[in-house]
Amino acid sequence: MAIERLRDGEPAGAGVDATDFTLSSDPFALFAVWMAEAERAEPEDANAMALATADADGLPDVRVVLLKGFDRRGFVFYTNAQSTKGEQLAANPQAALVLHWKSLRRQIRARGPVSPVTPEEADAYFASRHRDSRIGAIASQQSRPLADRPTLMAAVAELSAQYEDGPVPRPEHWTGFRIDPVRIEFWQNGDYRLHDRVRFTREGDDWSRSRLYP
Ligand SMILES: Cc1cc2nc3c(=O)[nH]c(=O)nc-3n(C[C@H](O)[C@H](O)[C@H](O)COP(=O)(O)O)c2cc1C
Numbered sequence: 001m002a003i004e005r006l007r008d009g010e011p012a013g014a015g016v017d018a019t020d021f022t023l024s025s026d027p028f029a030l031f032a033v034w035m036a037e038a039e040r041a042e043p044e045d046a047n048a049m050a051l052a053t054a055d056a057d058g059l060p061d062v063r064v065v066l067l068k069g070f071d072r073r074g075f076v077f078y079t080n081a082q083s084t085k086g087e088q089l090a091a092n093p094q095a096a097l098v099l100h101w102k103s104l105r106r107q108i109r110a111r112g113p114v115s116p117v118t119p120e121e122a123d124a125y126f127a128s129r130h131r132d133s134r135i136g137a138i139a140s141q142q143s144r145p146l147a148d149r150p151t152l153m154a155a156v157a158e159l160s161a162q163y164e165d166g167p168v169p170r171p172e173h174w175t176g177f178r179i180d181p182v183r184i185e186f187w188q189n190g191d192y193r194l195h196d197r198v199r200f201t202r203e204g205d206d207w208s209r210s211r212l213y214p
Contacts, residue, residue: 006032006072022211027184027200028072034108034186035070038101049099051077056091067099068125069117074180075110076117078125080142081173089114095179105189110181112202117176126170134168135159190214 006028015026016033024030038046047067054060063085069076075097080086089095096111116122126134139155146152185199195214200207 021186021188022196022198024198025207025209027181027186027207030186031070031108031184034101034104034106038099038104038106041103042101046101047099049075049077049097051085052096052098053085053088054092054094055088058092061085061088067097068176069121069178074112074178076121076176076178078122078174078176080137080140081116081175083142085143086173089177095177097179107185107187109185109187110179110183112180112182114177114179117178119175122175123170125176126174131168134170135163137174138168138171185212 013029013033015024015029017023017025021030021034035046045066048064049067050062051065052060052062061084065077065079065085067075068078081090093114094112095114096109098107098109100107117125126137129137135156139152139159182202183199185197188196190196193214197212197214198209199212200209
């Protein structure tokens with residue numbers, strides 16, 4: 001995932017303490033630095049994150065999605081709004097995420113309210129996807145029971161023929177969601193389980209910072 005600019009013209013890494021990350025003042029800048037390091041270190045899907053939601057009864061659920069956008073407004077992923085997670089977010093528009101980078105021995109957690117991205121943002125991202133992925137997104141009734149794989153492949157073939165070489169429109173229910181974090185925590189493995197943790201908590205336009213016991 002190419003990290004979008006945090007803000008126009010903003011120097012990367014400002015607000016990050018290069019010698020001790022727990023002294024950094026800006027969680028978004030620190031996130032950008034760790035994400036960039038993860039993209040260099042992880043062989044696959046450095047942007048894969050566990051996304052936790054809860055249903056209307058408060059029962060938690062979790063699955064992996066890809067982080068597709070990040071800036072000062074929050075963390076964006078794309079999905080089918082009619083999926084199980086989409087239904088859960090409609091009932092309870094709050095979520096938590098965790099990224100774990102095994103080779104860097106780091107973890108980032110965040111939580112906060114969730115809102116849909118604008119149709120323009122969703123259109124732009126949908127248009128950037130491979131044509132076959134766009135067709136697949138239309139063909140998949142994500143999280144609904146599927147009789148067998150040939151049923152799905154037949155739907156894909158039918159849609160491919162229907163759109164031929166023309167534009168593949170984004171279904172309205174295929175969209176993105178943004179988690180606007182109220183808390184972000186950074187964790188770095190330490191020897192003998194004496195890990196370093198720093199938690200940022202949103203306070204209006206500012207963030208308070210506290211170091212936590214491991
Ligand atoms: C590495 C990885 C990346 C994934 N990325 C996405 C994604 O970006 N969006 C998505 O809807 N599902 C993604 N999935 C599939 C989800 O984990 C999940 O199976 C699907 O979204 C249905 O979840 P739900 O039934 O809770 O709605 C990904 C799975 C893996 C393992």
